[in-house]
Amino acid sequence: MTAGIDSPQSSALSLREEAREALEALTGHAGADFHDGQFEAISALVQERRRVLVVQRTGWGKSAVYFLAALLQRRRGAGPALIVSPLIALMRDQVAAARRAGVRAEAISSANPTEWAEIERALAADEIDVLLVSPERLVNPRFREEQLPRLVERCGLLVIDEAHCISDWGHDFRPDYRRLRDLVAELGPEVPVLATTATANSRVVADVAEQLGVQGPQGTDAEGGVLTLRGPLTRASLRLGSLSLDDDRTRLSYLVEHLDQMPGSGIIYTLTVSAAEDLAELLDRPDRRVRAYTGRTDSEERAELERALKNNEVKALAATSALGMGFDKPDLGFVVHLGAPSSPVAYYQQVGRAGRATDTADVLLLPGREDRAIWEYFATASMPSQESASAVLSALASSDRPLSTPALEARVDVRRTPLELLLKVLAVDGAVQNVKGGWIATGTPWVYDGPRYEKVARARREEQQAMLEYERLESGDPQQCRMLFLARQLDDDTATPCGRCDVCAGPWYPAPGSGSAGTGSAGASAAQDSAAAQVSALLERVGxxxxxxxxxxxxxxxxxxxxxxxxxxxxxxxxxxxxxxxxxxxxxxxxxxxxxxxxxxxxxxxxxxxxxxxxxxxxxxxxxxxxxxxxxxxxxxxxxxxxxxxxxxxxxxxxxxxxxxxxxxxxxxxxxxxxxxxxxxxxxxxxxxxxxxxxxxxxxxxxxxxxxxxxxxxxxxxxxxxxxxxxxxxxxxxxxxxxxxxxxxxxxxx
Incomplete structure (x- = not known):
């Protein structure tokens, strides 16, 4: 029997054609077609209205999936899509890309407060197809009370970008993201939900899928439960290496000598703000600009630095993890780490900035002796304690008015940054609420989940040990490979040895003390002496x-x-x-x-x-x-x-x-x-x-x-x-x- 026009087979075919035409508009390339899994995700969202978790490598095209799904949903009479993303720096680029495909997109974040009123008016007039918001917006009292209920009521698609942030097992857990579980639960079962990430192992995938699968207000989940689409995470363009040097002096001299040999422009990651600033000062010179990008860099300067790197106006940005998720330069030539991140998954996320649209990109790790001490500092600073939580709840409960964060500091002996993190955790669990004037206790009972936090702490220690194992991989073992190691940390069982890294093929990077390319022995010696002098001037500076x-x-x-x-x-x-x-x-x-x-x-x-x-x-x-x-x-x-x-x-x-x-x-x-x-x-x-x-x-x-x-x-x-x-x-x-x-x-x- 011939399939009728409304049969599932016919409907799927027409949907694919419609989606591919929209993809051509989005990319600006006639003949553009989907990567494996892209249309499957779109179809599950638009036709089946399912909850979908996409775990795909950086550069695969996750944003194309949610913009096209949003457009197709709108054409079918659905309300606007709500995209929750921590990537404020990328929102303008995402909005521009969506508009190319005919998607009317806007963003609400701390970067554009002067535009909020007009965006709210356009939402009320149903003139917006996609609204991008940061997770922090969801805890803003005014947005939560005035805008969010109407968005939930009309929402045609919910997208959670960088979904590993939901899970406290993830390398970049953010408490504000945990609130999305409640948002998902408020949606009707007919509203499709998409979560995307490039950095999630099996434990994080299971945790995120569980939160996506929470029951809605009618007690039912989307038909078929959560669909997980997971692709291979290896990156053929990346040439990985790790070089252990004796001390800071030797590592810095190496960078001074060999930075110019690295392809194109790139990022040099450091573990601390002061290291990034010092490194930029050391490497910068009139004919080769290097700038610092850290949490101390203001938003306008960040945008300018990102633009300069995209346009190859700088050789490198010396950056902390502040330059992380969302920065998109397809031809980024290299990523170097002066000091190792505490997790192979975090390392994979950062090196994934490179080589998205090039045949090759160089990735080099220069681990330091101080790495473990820095890991321990950040690990202990990020974990809430039962004592601190009890003190905060007691202080709020005994107050007859909302308390600001500075007012709370006079009542509980917790420093500002850990206090703000703790308040977010308590807010997500419903024990406190951010209202006009500060914070209040809701009266909802709260129990410190000691066993869970201990498991998370143990997982963090295991990740640190795995990072040390990555550093120590040696060539000659056919079962070893740096890309294979990272893929296995992400539970990707499809990976095979890459044949390109220094373990598979031997060191591809210059040997220490070899001097710059194209110099003879005398030139190499002069270059080394110059590098040593520059490094000494930095390291021996005091005051x-x-x-x-x-x-x-x-x-x-x-x-x-x-x-x-x-x-x-x-x-x-x-x-x-x-x-x-x-x-x-x-x-x-x-x-x-x-x-x-x-x-x-x-x-x-x-x-x-x-x-x-x-x-x-x-x-x-x-x-x-x-x-x-x-x-x-x-x-x-x-x-x-x-x-x-x-x-x-x-x-x-x-x-x-x-x-x-x-x-x-x-x-x-x-x-x-x-x-x-x-x-x-x-x-x-x-x-x-x-x-x-x-x-x-x-x-x-x-x-x-x-x-x-x-x-x-x-x-x-x-x-x-x-x-x-x-x-x-x-x-x-x-x-x-x-x-x-x-x-x-x-x-x-x-």
Whole structure:
């Protein structure tokens, strides 16, 4: 029997033709056709209205699937599509691409607040086919109350881009994404849902699929459950390699010597902001621009840097993970990592920026000795604790009004960034809510899921170990291959050895000390000497400015902080009581210095600080800091911060400075009776409360200060982190009649 016009076979054929015509408009290429799996996803969404999870490698064309599905849904009378994406930097490009296919697309994010009112008007008039929003928008009170209900009611397609962010097993878990489970549950079973990602192993896939499959308000799921379309994740264009070098000096010299040999333009990833900034300064030169791109880079400059890299106006961006998901330069020639990410999956995501539309791209890992310490720092900072969660919930429950984040800081001893993360976790679980004026407790019971967090922590440790195994892969083993290793970490069982990486084919990158291409032995030697000189100038640079605190934190009245007049300090710190700009030898995260400073400020196996005198090498460098300090008036004396953990280190540092600089050694501030070692961490309000009455100007010190007749003095400590120790100590000295107080320390914790 011949199939009728409305038969499934005929309908599928016409849908494919319609979708392919739209694909040609989207890509701008006549004759464009679908990659394997693309039309299958579109058909499942448009014809079957299913919930679909697509796991495909970067560059496969996931955005084409959701834009075309949105267009086809609209042609069939469905409401606008809602695309939730963390890729604010990419939204403008996505909107432009959608419009080429005749899709009326708009975006609402922090990057375009002046356009929101017009977009809301267009939504109300049904003049928008696709609305892109960031996950953070979903927790915005106004958007959640005014826009989201209408979008849910009319939604013709929900798309969750970078869906691995939903899962706390994922390498880039974001609490705001967890709220999407509730959004999916609010949709009727007739609304198709698409989730896309390039970086999900089987555990993440199962977690995301479970959340996509939550039952709707009628208690039913889309017919057929969640359809998972998973393709091979290997990238034939990438030539992977890993080169272990002795130290920062050697790694940086290698980059200086060989950056010009890398194809096209690319990205050099670092693990810290200061490393990215230092690296950009080292590599940048008039005929080869290199710029830094980090979390400290403002949004306008980020957009300009992305444009410059896309247009090959820079050789490279030295970047942290802030330049990650969503950056799209199809011909990116290389990705180098100065320090390894903590997870092979995160590494795969970052190297996937390269070689999307080229036959080859070079990917080189230069691991560092400090990598594991940095991994541990970020891992511990990202996990909520039961103690902190209970404190936040208790504070909100006892308040008769919403509390802002700064107000909460005066009630719970949690630093700003972890506090904001914790509030998001609690909000996703329904225990707190963000309303006008701040946060409130909802009264919904909340239980700390200790076993789950422990499993996540264990998974993170396993990922770290896997990254170390990746670094140690050796050539000669036919069962080993770098691309194969990464694919297996993503549970891709279709992968085979790539034949291109340094394990399969031997090192393809220049050997250390080989000099630049096209140079003879004399030229290579000169290039190495030049590189060594440039690196030495960077690594041996000392003297980091320390900006003084200028304002008291909020909420000190709740912590019992009062001055001699019985008042709680508020607002600006009086100029006559604050510290001046100070100096530290280096940041604890600075390239070249991190290892040495960590050794001096180390703890023993039981976590107790190790106390010793200042090494001569550091002492000589401190003298250089003093010599280069551009103070208005030379200090005449030195005062030490009293230390209960490293008294010999601090006292030897202060005494050595006094001796070399021929300054008066005034000894140290006194400690209040019963003073104990300070707790690590803490937010500004609690830190200041702990320090407020800690220091005492003894009679002996008072007499010595008077002898200085208001001359400036150096205030010395081993390290500076929150800057409140120096702030409180400087206030005590200034009130006792000292002149300007200039803080000085070995390390700035940053």
């Amino acid at each position: 980091v400015p320390v900006t003084p605190r200028a304002q008291w934190p909020q909420g000190l009245d709740r912590l019992g902080v009062i001055d001699d007049s019985g008042r709680t300090p508020r607002g600006n710190i009086p100029a006559t009581q604050r510290a001046e700009e100070g100096r530290a030898l280096a940041r604890s995260s600075d390239l070249g210095w991190a290892g040495l400073l960590r050794q001096v400020l180390r703890t023993d196996e039981e976590g107790r600080p190790v106390d010793s005198e200042v090494p001569d090498a550091l002492g000589r460098r401190i003298v250089e800091v003093l010599a280069a300090w551009d103070w208005e008036q030379r200090p005449a004396a030195v005062v030490a911060i009293p230390s209960l953990t490293r008294p010999h280190l601090v006292s030897s540092l202060a005494a050595g400075i006094a001796n070399v600089g021929r300054l008066a050694d005034l000894g140290q501030l006194g400690l209040a009776p019963g003073a104990e070692p300070l707790r690590a961490g803490g937010n500004s309000a609690f830190r200041l409360a702990d320090l407020w009455d800690r220091f005492v100007v003894t009679e002996e010190l008072q007499q010595r200060l008077e002898e200085q007749e208001g001359a400036p003095l150096l205030l010395v400590d081993d390290s500076i982190s929150s800057r409140w120790t120096m702030t409180v100590a400087a206030r005590a000295l200034r009130r006792a009649g000292s002149g300007p107080v200039l803080p000085l320390a070995l390390a700035l914790e940053a």
